[in-house]
Amino acid sequence: MYEECSARLRMVRVILKDGYLDEVSHPCSVIKYRPEEECIYLLTENKLSSFSLDGIYECQIDTGKGTLACTGMLLERYWNKSGNVIKFR
Structure with a gap:
């Protein structure tokens, strides 16, 4: 459905106090x-250590019909044969 669409991931809030x-x-x-x-x-070219598992992120997906946005957390970040992968929920 959204496969191969470009997206942007941005932290909007930190969960940890400091x-x-x-x-x-x-x-x-x-x-x-x-x-x-x-x-x-999501597949990213950035280092996986750039992404915190202790934050709230906004994901904006550019579709052919416009931009969709949702807010959630990163569940996992790992490397596989595709590259640097982030699991966002």
Whole structure:
């Protein structure tokens, strides 16, 4: 459905009391969307350590019909044969 769409991931809030708010917008592309899990798998060229698992992120997906935005958390960040993958929920 959203596979191969470009996306941007940006931290909007920190959960930890002394956490760092990263205001950089990270470019990504959607590699998989799983509506039953409410998860989006994103591929990024940025270092995985740039993304905190202790923050709230906004994901904006550019579709052919416009831009969709949702807010959630990163569940996982890992490397596989596709590259740097982020699981967003």
